[in-house]
Amino acid sequence: MTRKNANTFIALAITCFLFLCIGLFSFNQVKQSNQQNIKELSLKMVQDVNLQLEDIRNSIQRDDVLSPQCEEPTLNFMRRAVFEHPAMSEIGIVDEHGMLICNSFGRLSPPVQTTSPIKEYQLRYYGPIISDYLGASSFVIARTRKDHFEVNALIPTGWFANMIKLPESTHVSYVAIVDMLTGVPIFKHGTYSLPLEHALFPIEIESLEYTGQFDDLQSKYLFISKFSALPSLGLVIAIDDKQLIRWNYNWLVIAFLLFIGFFYAIVKGLNYLDLLNRNTKAQILEALQNDEFYNVYQPFVDNSTGKVTGAEVLMRWKHPIEGELGPAYFIPEAERDGSILELSIKQINNAINELPSKEDLGSDFKLSLNANGYLLFSQKYRQAVLKAASHFPKVTLELTERDVLNEAESRQQLLLLSEQGIEIAIDDFGTGYSGLQYLQQFPIDLLKIDQSFVASIGLANLQAPVLDAIIDMANKLGKKLIAEGVETTTQQRYLTEKGVYIHQGWLYSKPLKGGDFIHFLNEINKHDYQQENGIEHNRKQNSHSSASKHYS
Structure with a gap:
């Protein structure tokens, strides 16, 4: 093998190693950047939903003073709350025995049997249910008052679905609102899946990220963030690893041209160093x-x-x-x-x-x-x-x-x-x-x-x-x-x-x-x-x- 051929081989090896290092570094940087984008997207969606949930929570808390007898002031207050908050389709009062006795339509006669209020004063959810009044799937957000009566708000499931709807350009595997205790999805877009060998739920911390193999046999990056206004629910976004690094044709062309440029420069550099390091007689004889x-x-x-x-x-x-x-x-x-x-x-x-x-x-x-x-x-x-x-x-x-x-x-x-x-x-x-x-x-x-x-x-x-x-x-x-x-x-x-x-x-x-x-x-x-x-x-x-x- 001549010295020039050896230099060509060495230059190829150096260029490949260099581009492998650059590629791995770039791959890691792009992957981390896209993961950060997913986190930011998730936190933005959580923030938007939280704002709506806080409005609902404030409306329910103001209903603590409402009389369960459904007098005119109570009805006016509930109707105004439904009108002011587009997410709520109905507000109701449930007595301590689980009987829905009043809503924004008026006093119910006879009352409708529902679930008995639990003795917790935090905001909670249940559902989805089929509302007799709406005739559609709805989600219930409730809070028990100190008199053990419950005030609840009926939220159409379509509202939650729209709140977590992603732009078409987002290549995530799925986005879902899940129960933070069981991991059961309440609302979702995409095919929901969970890790194979790692139990994520129950989750008590504010947020969690995970990378690994999922039960659909795909490697994914997952980010979970809790709703501060409704801690029993959280938002989950997952994306396939292959979507974190999406190959772009233009970047491939640029990378190829850079590879050729680096290779040529290294060959020239090695040949030049050879000429400098070899004795003059060897250079002249080769010339x-x-x-x-x-x-x-x-x-x-x-x-x-x-x-x-x-x-x-x-x-x-x-x-x-x-x-x-x-x-x-x-x-x-x-x-x-x-x-x-x-x-x-x-x-x-x-x-x-x-x-x-x-x-x-x-x-x-x-x-x-x-x-x-x-x-x-x-x-x-x-x-x-x-x-x-x-x-x-x-x-x-x-x-x-x-x-x-x-x-x-x-x-x-x-x-x-x-x-x-x-x-x-x-x-x-x-x-x-x-x-x-x-x-x-x-x-x-x-x-x-x-x-x-x-x-x-x-x-x-x-x-x-x-x-x-x-x-x-x-x-x-x-x-x-x-x-x-x-x-x-x-x-x-x-x-x-x-x-x-x-x-x-x-x-x-x-x-x-x-x-x-x-x-x-x-x-x-x-x-x-x-x-x-x-x-x-x-x-x-x-x-x-x-x-x-x-x-x-």
Whole structure:
């Protein structure tokens, strides 16, 4: 399994675990939130019913002073109470023997036998019953007076049913008004059920919540709250667990997109950490396998003829995370860890595959390769250079002064390469510490003027005289010159006047990919380059022989 595949697997595992944790947390939060909504709904309904029951209780308590003889003031009081409270359809008085002797219609003759009043002075209920007066199911709320007479109110069962009716959008299993002693439902909507293995009733506390398996084999959340105005009754609301977490299509889509986003980010993060933690050589070797390195070619232009006479080969890294990286980001590390060998061979092979052969390029074309002391002693690299020499008209190795002088045996290696037709150039000349004796002892063919000296042209600084000294010294030693970093026409003219005709820099072209370089080469060599840049044609002709001396 490759490291990237391993990272993909790890990222998938992390994302799944993360979303499982988030899902469980969210599931619990949503479940608790919906349970809280059920509780709030229940308490709201209990509050509404309580208000009505308290009004009924107050009306019954005021009837304590009523005479059971049903005189006119008593009838008027009861009729007004029925009129004022829409829940009550009738008020009656029952004597201590259980005989209904009076109601809002008048004195009953003969009295109607009912249940004997119990000696409790709290509000209580019984029923439902079928009222002779209403001819419909009713619910009785009663209270025993201190004279042992009972005052009761007849409440239609439909009123209670409407009080506990839920909105259509509420997905509860059932809502019911139940007896708090037995759990028997008095009024209900939905299919009533109770827990299998837990006895809830009798209930003496104000409220109770329960979660578990019910006798309809469904797992439910249940909340019970007592009516404070009528403690013998309570409201029960139950909801299936599956209704507490209702899947929403939009949320599923959002969750899926978040999952993909998290997964992608974690994969990228792991790959990035791998790149940071792995040594540079491992990164470069893997990048070579993935074909992430590619060549660019910066042209050499002969300013005396306007022709492209060669190119320096540079490399770029198409990094999967950092994007395109220039050589400054990876060449120093590659030189330290030894992967510069694989990179350099890759560079040569790319050039052979991308550029035309010597027959198409012309006999003066030079391919310039950057090298160092380590590469000089590698047989694999030398073989790759000779392979390039067989493909291109000429090949130049560019080395810094440090690379040439720091190795005791470098002179021998350079001599061997020079004997096989490889040209040797000193790159960034003037920035190192070479002396005349080294330029004479080593097979140096060409000097590349460092761009810092070229940049000093036209400026009053200490480097300006050094440039002239370098040019004079090269002329005296018979060394060819190339000027790097030519960016302005002022620099171009000055170098030309000094007899330095081979230029490299952005004034002519930035480094180009293979196909773009070939197009540039073909186009520029079709035209008189100096005429397009305002340089006299006769000057070009007169200086051509001098240019050949400096670069061939």
